[in-house]
Amino acid sequence: PAxxxxxxxxxxxxxxxxxxxxxxxxxxxxxxTLRFDSIEDLRRHLEQSNG
Incomplete structure (x- = not known):
């Protein structure tokens, strides 16, 4: 793998x-700083954090 x-x-x-x-x-x-497996995971985290 690359x-x-x-x-x-x-x-x-x-x-x-x-x-x-x-x-x-x-x-x-x-x-x-947090690492996420994907942009979708980051979006989910932001949505949960913002209520």
Whole structure:
């Protein structure tokens, strides 16, 4: 398998992120950086956090 590398990184709505070639994503929050298996997992986390 190919090594996992950074595909894209930046800031969306004040949240820093790093997207990797395997589809996983790191998202920077006030309490630290969390890794998610997919953008869908990140969206689910954000929806649950916002009520």
């Amino acid at each position: 090594p996992v590398t950074v595909l894209k990184s930046g800031v969306i709505d004040g949240m820093g992120y790093t997207l990797y070639t395997d589809g996983s994503i790191d998202a920077a929050f006030e309490h630290g």
